[in-house]
Amino acid sequence: MDVARICSSIEAAHLRKSYGVRVAVDDLTFSVNAGEVVGLLGPNGAGKTTTLSMLATLIEPDAGEVRIAGLDSRAAPDDLRRKLGFVPQSIALYPPLSAFQNLEVFAEIHGLTRRLAEARCIETLEAVGLRDRANDPVWTLSGGMKRRLNLACGMVHRPEALLLDERTVGVDPQSRERIFTTIRALADSGVAVLYSTHYMEEVERMCDRALLIDGGKLVAEGTVAQLIELGGRHPRMEITFAKPPLPGWYDGLPGVKEIAPASVETKVALELTNPRQVSELLERAHNAGGQRVEFAVHSPNLSDAFIALTGHALRVVTTET
Amino acid sequence: MLRAAWIVFRNEFRLLARDRAALFMLALAPLVIITVAGLSLGNIYGVQPGSEPYSIVVVDYDHGWLAHALVDALRRDHSVSVVPVANLIEARAIVAGRPRAPLSILIPAGTTGAFEADRNVQLTLYIDPVKRLEAGAIELNLDRLCREVTARAHDLARKRIAKQSSHLRDQLAQASNQMKGAAAQLSQIRRQFEGARAAVRSEMSAQISQAIEQIRIATAAQIDRPLAQTMTALESELAARHDALIAVSRYLSQLQARQRDFQTWLAQLKSAAGSHASQIPPPPQWPAQPSQAVLAELSKPLDFPAPRVDVASSIALPHIAISLPSMPQLLDFGAMPDPGALVWPTASALPGTIGWDEHSITGGDASVNTFDQYVPGFGITFLLVDMLWGVGVGLIDERDWGTLARLRVSGAPASGMMLGKLMSRFLIGLAQMILLFGAGWVLFGISLGHNSWALVFPAAAISFAAAAFSLVIACVANTRDAVLPIGAMAALAMSAIGGCWWPLDFEPYWMRAVALAMPTTWTMGAFNNLMIRGLDPSSAAWSTGVTFAIGAVFLALGILSSSRIYDHAI
Numbered sequence: 070m071d072v073a074r075i076c077s078s079i080e081a082a083h084l085r086k087s088y089g090v091r092v093a094v095d096d097l098t099f100s101v102n103a104g105e106v107v108g109l110l111g112p113n114g115a116g117k118t119t120t121l122s123m124l125a126t127l128i129e130p131d132a133g134e135v136r137i138a139g140l141d142s143r144a145a146p147d148d149l150r151r152k153l154g155f156v157p158q159s160i161a162l163y164p165p166l167s168a169f170q171n172l173e174v175f176a177e178i179h180g181l182t183r184r185l186a187e188a189r190c191i192e193t194l195e196a197v198g199l200r201d202r203a204n205d206p207v208w209t210l211s212g213g214m215k216r217r218l219n220l221a222c223g224m225v226h227r228p229e230a231l232l233l234d235e236r237t238v239g240v241d242p243q244s245r246e247r248i249f250t251t252i253r254a255l256a257d258s259g260v261a262v263l264y265s266t267h268y269m270e271e272v273e274r275m276c277d278r279a280l281l282i283d284g285g286k287l288v289a290e291g292t293v294a295q296l297i298e299l300g301g302r303h304p305r306m307e308i309t310f311a312k313p314p315l316p317g318w319y320d321g322l323p324g325v326k327e328i329a330p331a332s333v334e335t336k337v338a339l340e341l342t343n344p345r346q347v348s349e350l351l352e353r354a355h356n357a358g359g360q361r362v363e364f365a366v367h368s369p370n371l372s373d374a375f376i377a378l379t380g381h382a383l384r385v386v387t388t389e390t
Numbered sequence: 391m392l393r394a395a396w397i398v399f400r401n402e403f404r405l406l407a408r409d410r411a412a413l414f415m416l417a418l419a420p421l422v423i424i425t426v427a428g429l430s431l432g433n434i435y436g437v438q439p440g441s442e443p444y445s446i447v448v449v450d451y452d453h454g455w456l457a458h459a460l461v462d463a464l465r466r467d468h469s470v471s472v473v474p475v476a477n478l479i480e481a482r483a484i485v486a487g488r489p490r491a492p493l494s495i496l497i498p499a500g501t502t503g504a505f506e507a508d509r510n511v512q513l514t515l516y517i518d519p520v521k522r523l524e525a526g527a528i529e530l531n532l533d534r535l536c537r538e539v540t541a542r543a544h545d546l547a548r549k550r551i552a553k554q555s556s557h558l559r560d561q562l563a564q565a566s567n568q569m570k571g572a573a574a575q576l577s578q579i580r581r582q583f584e585g586a587r588a589a590v591r592s593e594m595s596a597q598i599s600q601a602i603e604q605i606r607i608a609t610a611a612q613i614d615r616p617l618a619q620t621m622t623a624l625e626s627e628l629a630a631r632h633d634a635l636i637a638v639s640r641y642l643s644q645l646q647a648r649q650r651d652f653q654t655w656l657a658q659l660k661s662a663a664g665s666h667a668s669q670i671p672p673p674p675q676w677p678a679q680p681s682q683a684v685l686a687e688l689s690k691p692l693d694f695p696a697p698r699v700d701v702a703s704s705i706a707l708p709h710i711a712i713s714l715p716s717m718p719q720l721l722d723f724g725a726m727p728d729p730g731a732l733v734w735p736t737a738s739a740l741p742g743t744i745g746w747d748e749h750s751i752t753g754g755d756a757s758v759n760t761f762d763q764y765v766p767g768f769g770i771t772f773l774l775v776d777m778l779w780g781v782g783v784g785l786i787d788e789r790d791w792g793t794l795a796r797l798r799v800s801g802a803p804a805s806g807m808m809l810g811k812l813m814s815r816f817l818i819g820l821a822q823m824i825l826l827f828g829a830g831w832v833l834f835g836i837s838l839g840h841n842s843w844a845l846v847f848p849a850a851a852i853s854f855a856a857a858a859f860s861l862v863i864a865c866v867a868n869t870r871d872a873v874l875p876i877g878a879m880a881a882l883a884m885s886a887i888g889g890c891w892w893p894l895d896f897e898p899y900w901m902r903a904v905a906l907a908m909p910t911t912w913t914m915g916a917f918n919n920l921m922i923r924g925l926d927p928s929s930a931a932w933s934t935g936v937t938f939a940i941g942a943v944f945l946a947l948g949i950l951s952s953s954r955i956y957d958h959a960i
Contacts, residue, residue, distance in 0.1 A: 125799045150801035161792025163401070165408035177397050178800040206408060222796065 078103045078230045079259030084133035086119050087312050093119040095285040101261040108272035108279040109265040116285035117265040121232050125155045138229040155229030160215045162207045168218050169203040172225045179226035193225045198247045213244025230261045269371035283379045300374025303340050305367045310335045314359030394802035398810030416822050420772035427762045443471040447481040449492035454502020463535040472581035485518050492521035591714050639685045646679050765830035766917040769927055770910050773819050774856050774881035782873045783861035785955050812857045819853030841918040844927035844952045848916035851934045855909035855941030861948030868954055889914045909940040
C-alpha cells in the first residue's frame with residue numbers, strides 16, 4: 070500500500086468526501102514523497118480543492134486517511150499542522166499589514182519563537198524576492214508580488230509538506246519565474262509539494278509527477294511524459310477562422326478528427342496522424358470558403374492526454390468544489 | 391490556545407494601527423458627531439445652544455415700562471439677540487428668512503396699562519414651525535423672563551402699597567387720636583346736659599305741685615259754703631215733712647185697727663146669719679195695709695246728713711311727672727380701633743407669584759451639560775459600530791481573505807483565535823470609551839462624577855457586550871454585504887431604544903420595556919448615575935452586572951453559531 074511508504078510526506082488513502090448526494094472526492098489514494106513536486110491536475114469541479122482541504126485538515130473526510138510527515142490527521146492533528154504549509158488559491162494575506170508582518174503572523178502561529186520568526190521572515194522574503202518591500206503594506210504590492218508573498222506565508226515556517234492551491238497564470242513573468250524557482254528550491258530542500266491546478270502548462274513546467282483527477286476520482290498518475298504517453302503521441306492542429314469553411318471540409322483525410330468540441334465556432338482543433346497533413350488541411354479549408362486567421366501545430370501535451378483519458382478538456386467551466 | 395490568542399490579539403492591534411479609517415471611526419468620528427449633536431441639540435435640555443445667539447424679533451406696540459422691562463430682560467440673556475422692528479410685517483420677514491430667528495414677540499398696545507390695571511396681559515408669539523424646537527427653548531426662557539418681570543412688578547407694587555399703607559396708617563392714627571379727643575369732649579357735654587336736665591325737671595315738678603295745691607284749696611272753699619247752705623234749707627224742709635208723715639202714720643195705724651175690728655164684726659155677722667151666712671156677699675177687699683215697720687218708718691225722724699265735700703281728699707290730684715325729652719344720642723365712637731392693629735391690604739392686595747428653584751435630587755448640580763448625555767450615548771453607539779467593524783466585518787474579511795483558513799491550518803484552535811480577537815477588540819473598545827470620556831472632559835467639560843474611575847466598569851461591560859454582539863451579527867449575517875446593514879441597523883436601534891441619543895423617558899412605555907433587554911439601556915443608566923446624578927459607584931453595580939450578563943448571553947450565542955465562520959474558512 071502506498072501509504073505505507075516510509076519516504077512519503079503526503080499520503081492520502083481512500084479519501085472520500087461527499088456533499089449530500091454529490092460525491093466530491095471518491096476513493097482517492099496517492100502520495101507525495103519528500104523532495105517531490107506533484108501536480109494535482111483536473112478541471113474545475115474535479116475535487117482538487119476538496120482534496121487539499123482534507124489534506125490541510127480544514128474539512129474532515131467521510132472516509133480514508135491523511136498522513137503528513139507520517140502523522141495521522143485524526144490522531145495528531147495539531148502536530149500534523151505544524152509540519153504542513155498551505156497556500157490557498159486566493160491571496161490569503163492581511164492587506165493592511167506589511168509583507169514582513171504577514172509573514173511574522175504565520176511564522177509565530179506555527180510555533181516559531183519571535184526571534185526565529187524574524188530571521189525566517191527575512192530569509193523567506195529574500196527567497197521570494199520581496200526583501201526590499203518588506204515593510205510595505207500588502208495592498209501596495211503588485212499582483213505578482215502578492216502571489217509570491219502568499220507562497221512565502223505558506224513556507225515561512227519550513228514545513229515538511231506544502232499544499233499549493235496556487236496558480237501562476239496571469240502573473241507577471243518575473244514573479245512566475247520566482248515562484249517556480251522557489252517551489253523547486255523547496256522541493257530540493259526535501260519538502261513534499263502538492264500543487265493543485267487546472268493549468269497543464271504549470272504542471273509541465275514544474276512538477277515531477279502529476280495526478281490527473283476527474284469527478285473526484287484519480288484518472289491517472291505518473292510523470293508528465295508518462296501521462297502524455299498514456300494519451301497518445303499524435304500532433305494537434307488548431308485553426309482560427311474569420312469565416313468558418315463549409316462542413317465536411319476535412320473529410321477523407323486519413324486519421325484526422327476533431328478534438329473535443331470547440332468552445333467557439335470559429336476555432337477548430339484537429340488530431341493529425343502526420344505533420345504533413347497540415348498543408349493539405351489548410352488548402353481544403355481555403356477551398357471550402359474558410360477565411361483563416363491563424364493556425365498552430367502542437368506536440369502532444371497533458372491537455373491532450375487528459376482529453377484522451379477523460380473525453381473532455383481540462384478547462385470545462387463547472388462548479389469548483 | 392493562549393499562544394494563538396496572543397498572536398491574534400497582537401495582530402488585531404497591528405491591523406487597527408494600519409487602518410486609518412478604523413482609527414478615524416474609533417476616535418475622531420465619535421467626537422465629531424458628539425460635538426455636532428451636543429451643539430445642535432443642546433436646547434432639548436434647555437441649555438445654551440451655542441456661541442451664536444438666537445435672534446428674537448420684537449414688535450413693541452405698547453412702548454410702556456412693561457414692554458421696556460421685557461426687552462431689557464431679553465437683552466440681558468446672552469443666548470438671544472433682540473431685533474426690534476416697527477411692525478409685524480418686518481417681523482414675519484425676518485423670522486421666515488433669517489437663520490437662527492425662530493420667533494417674533496408682539497407686545498400689544500396697552501399692555502402696560504392692562505398690567506397696571508390688574509388685568510391679564512397676553513403677548514403674542516409668531517413662530518416659524520420649521521424652527522419649533524428652537525422656539526420651544528426660547529419660549530421656556532421667555533416664560534422665565536415674564537415671570538421675573540411680573541415678580542419684579544409685583545415687588546414694586548408691593549413696595550408702593552406698603553409705602554402708601556404706612557402713610558395712611560399715620561393719617562389714620564392721627565385722625566383716631568383727634569376722634570378720641572372729640573369723643574371725650576362729647577362725653578363731658580353729655581354729662582353736663584344730663585345734670586341740667588335733671589335740675590330742670592325737679593324745679594318744674596315742685597312749681598306745678600304748689601300751683602295745684604293752691605287750686606285745690608280754693609276749689610274746696612268754693613264748694614263747702616253753698617253746700618252748707620243747701621243742707622240747712624234741706625233740714626228745715628225735711629222737718630216739716632217729718633211731722634206730716636207722722637200724722638199719716640198715725641191715721642194708718644188707726645185704720646189698721648179698724649180693719650181688724652171690721653173683721654171681727656163680719657165674723658159675728660156671719661155667725662148671726664146662720665144658714666144665710668152664705669148669702670151675705672163678701673165685703674170689698676181691703677188694700678194691703680203697710681206693715682208696722684213701714685209705718686214706723688214713716689214716723690221715724692229724718693236723719694239726712696249733709697254731704698261733706700272734702701276737696702282735698704276726694705279730688706285726687708294727678709301726679710305731675712315732668713318728663714323732659716331725652717337727649718339726642720350723641721355720636722358714640724365706641725372703642726376706637728387702633729390703626730396699628732388693622733390688617734393692612736399690603737399682603738393680600740396682590741397675589742404672589744409662583745416660582746421654582748431647581749435642585750438635583752441627588753444633591754449635585756441640577757443643570758445638565760448636553761455632552762453628559764451625548765458623550766456616553768454616542769460613545770456607546772460608535773463603540774457598537776466600531777465593534778461591528780472590528781469583530782463582525784473583521785471576521786468575515788479574514789474568512790474571505792483566506793487568512794482564517796491559514797490560521798486554522800497552522801493548528802491555531804478556533805477558540806484561541808476567537809478569544810484573541812474578542813479580547814483585543816474588547817480592550818480597544820474600552821480604550822475608545824476612556825478616550826471619549828477624557829476628550830469629553832477636556833473639550834466639553836462633561837461631569838465624570840465623584841468617582842471617575844468607576845466609569846471604567848460600565849465601559850468595560852458595554853465593550854464586552856458589544857464585542858459579543860458583533861460576533862453574533864457576523865455569524866448570523868455571514869457575509870460582508872449583510873453584516874453592515876444588519877449590524878448597523880441592530881446597533882443603531884439598540885442605541886436609540888437604549889437611551890443613547892435621548893433620555894429614555896422620551897420613549898413610549900412599550901419601547902422602554904423593550905429597552906430592558908438591551909445592554910445600551912443598562913450602561914446608559916450606569917453612566918447617568920455616575921456622571922449626571924453624581925452617585926457613588928455602587929449605584930452602577932447592578933446596571934453594569936446586567937450589561938455583563940447580556941454580553942454573556944451574546945457570547946454564548948456567538949460561540950454556538952461561530953461554526954458558520956470558522957468551519958467555512960476554506
